[in-house]
Amino acid sequence: MNIQQLPVIIIGAGPTGLAAAAHLVERGIEPLVLEAGDRAGAAVREWSHVRLFSTWGEVVDPAAEKLLAPTGWVKPNGDTYPSGGDWATKYLQPLADVLGDRVRLGATVTGVSRQGRDRVVDADREQQPFTVHIQSADGSEQRLIARAVIDASGTWSTPSPIGGDGLPALGERTANARMSYRVPNLKNPAVRARYAGKRTAVIGSGASAFTALAYLADLAKDAPDTHAVWVLRRGISGSTFGGGEADQLPARGALGLAAKAAVDNGHADAVTGFRTDAVEQSGEQLVLIAEDGRRLDPVDEVIVLTGFRPDLSFLNELRLGLDERLQAPLALAPLIDPNQHSCGTVYPHGVGELSHPERDVYLAGMKSYGRAPTFLAMTGYEQVRSIAAALAGDQEAAERVELTLPETGVCGGAGLFDEPEATPSEGGGCCAAPATATVQIGVGAPASASGGC
Template sequence: MNASTEALPVVVIGAGPIGLAAAARLVERDIEPLVLEAGPAAASAVRDWSHVRLFSPWSEVVDPAAEKLLAPTGWVKPDGATYPSGGDWAELYLQPLADALGERVRYNATVTGVSRAGRDRIVDADRETQPFLIHFTGPGGREERIFARAVIDASGTWSTPSPAGGSGLAALGEKVASDRISYRVPDLKNPAVRARYAGERTAVIGSGASAFTALAYLADLAKDEQSTHALWILRRGISGSTFGGGAADQLPARGALGLAAKAAVDGGYADAVTGFRTDRVERDTDGRLVLVGEDGRRLDPVDEVIVLTGLRPDLTFLDELRLGLDGRLQAPVELAPLIDPNQHSCGTVYPHGVNELSHPEKDVYLVGMKSYGRAPTFLAMTGYEQVRSIAAHLAGDQEAAERVELTLPETGVCGGAGLFDQPAAAEETSGGCCAAPATLTIGAPASSGGC
């Protein structure tokens, strides 16, 4: 890297919890960041699930460097023992942090492409000496570009939920039936959303934290609207680990979430259908939806479908970069074996940093939930450790970059449904149990006071 490139900012994609923490860590290291946020405010994805409570307390979702940056503004850290909702997290911490960063954060800036200046993906000559070129659309769709010394992609996976289809593709008829299908945990405190599900029969597809939350929410609704009922569709069977770690989970609110879902089934508010992989979505003569499995089974009609089968990274705008990604998880190749949800829980995935997050393309990093690809096992504090290490590396402090400064809580169960702070645990690859909504943390139903 030449001197002129060294003077350029580090571009951070996404003003969510990990992107803003990355910016705070860079400022701490006297490196100038520029955060490009697609939404009109900080933490736009978090605001989409503002009604969901995190299962990590305030003490675990505030980055230390961010807290230092906020201190001169008069910011007061919330009670560390309490559990914020997504809305609390955005309004009481993430937006103030973005405000403290000031003009280092640009809103309504959607990144459309990242490359090396003057070098497409093929060209080798002097590649690493060239700065990064970032194309983005600004307010009103205006095309803009900027150069950077490094790129930290913290854009998350929230915008690309996985489909209902058991093959990883949308089920036949899924797109046509989109008026009756949602890919988010419903906010049943919203009158319009509540009216949509009240008194209806709703299928919930998924076996992770988001599905647990939706089932618990619908069970609460059924107590007031007795004709409300849920059909819980799992691609696997039900075992002792299906509902997570329970009382053995070192994140108590996360354990309570699985128990709330179990209570919904035990209380008769939801019926479970196991071993069902959706192949088609059809409509009956009344316009209701009929789910058809790969084995030919046809379920009774439902009024609504909530698909919570996980999230996946959008890699399209990084296509001109030389990324080293695992073929299964779409996570960095050095990180993938450590987060394989078929093998690891929070207690067995050790904290990681720049060494595991590096790519063949020097100085580009995927962090936060996006670094985990399709693995559903992510905690906010894992992301904070990632960006601490990367900022140290970019500052030339390799000793600090390789030092581990985080101990993760254990889940108490391995091989069961993925539970995480992020509000959309994967269904198919749900063996892990770490996480946080987006980075997030997803929690027990607000009405239960769990998270």
Template sequence: MHHPPATDLPTVVIGAGPVGLAAAAQLVARGIEPLVLEAGAAAGSAVREWSHVRLFSTWAEVVDPAAEKLLAPTGWVKPDGATYPTGGDWAGRYLRPLADALGDKVRFGATVTGVSRRGRGRVVDADREQQPFTVHVRNADGSEQRVIARAVIDASGTWATPGPIGGDGLPALGERALGERISYRVPDLKDPAVRARYAGRRTAMIGSGASAFTALASLADLAKEAAGTHAVWVLRRGISGATFGGGEADQLPARGALGLAAKAAVDDGYADAVTGFRAESVHESGDRLVLTADDGRRLDPVDEIIVLTGFRPDLSFLDELRLGLDDRLQAPVELAPLIDPNQHSCGTVYPHGVKELSHPEPGIYLVGMKSYGRAPTFLAMTGYEQVRSVAAALAGDQEAAERVELTLPQTGVCGGTGLFDEPADVRVPGAALVPGGVEQAGGCCGTASAC
């Protein structure tokens, strides 16, 4: 059978979020044909799920340079770079037009179910690196197909796999059975149905990242208007000087304000903090829910539970590839030491690219939130730098691939989306960078892949 040379094959990009579409734009700029496979029905499907949350970075920092050049001939009007978009703004005013500009290079309703080398399972060495990749896809109509690719860039994010209640990383006993009463998203309290779910009720909120800050501050605002509304903030660790982030010292002012708003929720009595509580089980008591810790402590009954304990990568469809991943973070081994949350904040992680993102299996790259594994510190601009470097490497421009073209600000804490819920034309001097598409306790977009 005749097979086309690898250079004639597309580079498959998994995910049409901010980093995936930026990857496609970078590939187009390098003369490489991309094929973006997106499981959802529209660009930025994950971002749209936190459309009500405002980013703590400005428009100037959430538009990829190559994407902007691709959009310019279409008549696209770039938003005011000094203003702050919501997730909905980001998806509607940037990601959707970018996907439109890419045209048939983006396929929606296309879920990647497996990636391998053509004719070579994980254990086969012979002639392995000379074989292209085979990407198995399940379409929205249930049909299946196989795409042959020269390289694969996985920008699928982590949004679909949020962390569980259990302090040991496993679902708490009873968590799955009570799933309808447990949310893993920052609530949109402007939605009447969501507002009714939490108004006048007692809610346990588990998590300690930016998404948790957002939810705490939102529930505090609701408590000011709806009597009986109260939050119980459950932390697995104690409260220290760093718990609420960088505050006024944060070089991203909107992010600093987010931590201060969460602190105010506790100080003003709208939320109680319970520390050192590692949940082991959850069960019903009458029509309420009771959380029990691994040390036997029980929380007073609550009506609802919100879990914002970060995200983790879905590696199942990459199982036939030879990935080099850190045992703890599930991030590429060269990248993991740079993003270890025990050692680093966003500002101390230097920009990185193809060198840190490479695996024993040449030609596969995990980028964006996916590249950070379980680390909760991803910024979208970091993802844009990643895919610029990867595209340069795929084009054979090693000098550009190794060149650093991004400077990160020094910050005391990072990850997640921002609360900064002011009018869209508000300006905060000095704000830069944005969480990647997932809301991070873990991304933005990570809320958010970014984020």
């Protein structure tokens, strides 16, 4: 068997996974993309109501654009900001269509290993191809063989729990019916009715929490009894709401201003230093209890926005080198530590930072960031360009940085603006001043969406 003639298996038909396939095709390497969902961009479609912080010009991969060009595909206006739904239908789906049979839907990866070698065995390990076990939508199982594996499955399917210790709080699982781990789509009548006139706890301190607070404040205009309790594990400081109008990232600043307005206008109460330990039922409501014994007044709903984490269970037979805190590749982790960096201070990186003790296996896209937030689509595209070059034996191209980010990254966008195909505020770029005073409550961006931070 000539291993080099086997396909490269890519896990996930999201932005990074499909870009990886495009770069491999450009290099003359056959990809096979395995997607658990029934459509390309299945995870992105779940936050279709959320607008990205990055423009169309920043979320279309160059190799993918080349692959799409002969089909008559027209790139949307590069200066406008797509929603998740726009991104999926106007770019990801056409890209999957042109890749054709190279994308297999309804294929859930259940395990990856070396053929005939568990993680303990050294003998001839690198000479063996990878085995990838999948389960199809009909329940049938299959084993595929690959020369390399790129895991671009993201972290969307594994949100972090409510517990301050990183574990589910006592009672969290049994209270699941009244808990959500996503920014709600309040344009959906059923979802809107769920929160209208209700008291809702929002747990988290990032962009997703800001967006949820802004949504609920907007809902309170139509349903005055709607009220939010914003639960923060830390105290409120000058940086809690971001930089506001001085923020170099306009969308982030607008989100912070909207969250602050929700509190200032009485639509939300902030509870600080609250690390949830337990959730108790109180009739039809829930009571959150902190580690220090504090009990919040009962709430009708809880929105948990405490971040995401990678699912590494199906990679257990591979020898991965992961940081013990972030669960990101060892060489990448110091560069993305959220205690030290934002997306604007992480320089572009590639195969060197993404390599593991297990040769030819890579975590790419949001999955590569482990538990770190604020990932950029452009960063993922650069990652897979470098990986494809390395797999093609072009080490010089693999090590060359072909992406230049502004000092603050490319996180600017229309985060809170709800107009179709929203355009940047005058001045453009990531560093333009945010639109003044009239902040329209609308769509933000999920903290872990791979389109922006």
